Amino acid sequence: MIFSKVYSSNQTIWEEKETILFNELILSWNGIRPKQGKWIFWVGIGGEWLKYAEWGPNYQKTFKSVGSFAESNQDIVLTKNLCNHFKIKVEGEDLSQLHSMSVCLSNLANYKLKIPSDLSSVMLKDVPRQSQLTLDHPRSKDLCSPTATTTAMSYLCKKKFDPVSFANFSHDDEFDIHGNWVLNVAESYNQTQLPCHVERLSCFIQLHAQLLKGRPCVVSIKGALAGAPKIYEQGHLICVIGFDNKQVYCIDSNFKDNESTFIGYEVSDFLKAWALRYNLAYVYY
Numbered sequence: 468m469i470f471s472k473v474y475s476s477n478q479t480i481w482e483e484k485e486t487i488l489f490n491e492l493i494l495s496w497n498g499i500r501p502k503q504g505k506w507i508f509w510v511g512i513g514g515e516w517l518k519y520a521e522w523g524p525n526y527q528k529t530f531k532s533v534g535s536f537a538e539s540n541q542d543i544v545l546t547k548n549l550c551n552h553f554k555i556k557v558e559g560e561d562l563s564q565l566h567s568m569s570v571c572l573s574n575l576a577n578y579k580l581k582i583p584s585d586l587s588s589v590m591l592k593d594v595p596r597q598s599q600l601t602l603d604h605p606r607s608k609d610l611c612s613p614t615a616t617t618t619a620m621s622y623l624c625k626k627k628f629d630p631v632s633f634a635n636f637s638h639d640d641e642f643d644i645h646g647n648w649v650l651n652v653a654e655s656y657n658q659t660q661l662p663c664h665v666e667r668l669s670c671f672i673q674l675h676a677q678l679l680k681g682r683p684c685v686v687s688i689k690g691a692l693a694g695a696p697k698i699y700e701q702g703h704l705i706c707v708i709g710f711d712n713k714q715v716y717c718i719d720s721n722f723k724d725n726e727s728t729f730i731g732y733e734v735s736d737f738l739k740a741w742a743l744r745y746n747l748a749y750v751y752y
Contacts, residue, residue: 468572469666474498474557474565480511481555481568488551489572492537492544495649495664496557496568497656500524504560510544511554512537517544520649527650528641541639542648542665549574566656569664578745580738583671589678590709590716594622596728597630599720604631612646612685612704613637614720616749619683619706620659623751628658646704648687652749661751668746671738675710677750683708685749688740692732696721702744710734 468487474496494510505523509516513536520529532539537546555568599607599614613634620628637654639647648665655663668674677684684707691698696719709716714731722728732740741747 469664470570470572471567471664472555472569473567474562476562479556482511482553483570484552486551486553486572487574488549489574490546490549491573491575491667492546492553493542493571493573493649493665493667494519494544494555494568495571495652496522496565497653497662497664498565498567499660500657501559501561501564506557506559506562506565509556509558510537510539511556512544512546512550512552516554516556519544522650522653526640527636527638527653529639529647529650530641541642541644542650567662569666571664571666573667573745575745578667578742580742581670582735582738583675586672586675586710586712587679588709588711589675591622591678591681591683594618594683594706594708594718594729595627596718596725597720598722598725598728599630600723601725602631604634606645609645610634611720612648612651615685615704615706615718616651616655618718618720619685619749619751620655620661622683622708623661624659633658646702648747648749651685655749663749663751666748666750668748668750670746671741674707674748678707678710682751684751686741687744687747688737689743690740692736692740694730694732695719696723699740 508519515534517532617628617630706718715737
């Protein structure tokens with residue numbers, strides 16, 4: 468379930484009580500980077516504050532914070548027991564540029580594989596194709612999230628965004644990774660002003676609904692898919708752009724050249740790989 472809040476500079480703490488029962492929390496934010504200082508995001512669970520992220524003019528990082536009731540690690544907060552209450556606190560300068568925040572709450576035990584039926588075919592046309600392996604970057608093999616995200620951005624804004632430049636501003640300076648979900652979403656808004664957040668969708672029908680509205684979805688997958696360039700042992704981000712009753716169509720940047728990145732994965736293969744990542748998506752709205 469998603470909770471959203473428009474931020475106001477006179478607000479110190481955002482609190483939600485009697486939410487759904489959850490054991491995972493993911494905080495996303497949409498704003499323009501502060502020109503000085505930094506924003507510090509805190510998540511409150513069980514009366515304790517966990518340091519979640521810092522976002523500054525030229526850097527960004529998330530944290531591993533351990534409390535009695537929960538712990539944060541990179542982009543997620545996991546609770547030790549089911550909870551129904553959270554708080555969010557933001558500190559820093561230029562907070563008038565923080566436009567909104569979203570919190571995705573999940574009970575991970577509720578995510579089960581669901582095969583869609585009777586959904587209409589849909590295909591987004593003229594989505595740019597970009598292989599991460601062709602990028603001029605020493606860690607191009609690690610740039611699946613910046614590449615998939617800038618593919619969605621380029622389609623939605625009808626202009627080209629550079630995945631290498633984007634990667635510099637979505638790099639998690641604490642953990643030295645480029646695939647931090649919330650930092651990719653934060654930078655996407657910073658560059659486009661298109662609202663977006665991280666969400667675990669309840670089923671494929673929700674992803675399909677985004678496609679019908681003309682919005683690609685960046686999703687995380689894991690495991691083996693027939694036709695994929697490799698078995699994705701860890702999480703891998705791709706941009707979903709279409710569907711019919713047989714295949715889910717994607718731009719998968721792990722192919723060796725741009726033209727090859729357009730691929731259709733069998734529906735059952737895609738759903739299994741997506742389910743291994745609990746249906747995680749970057750959602751534009």
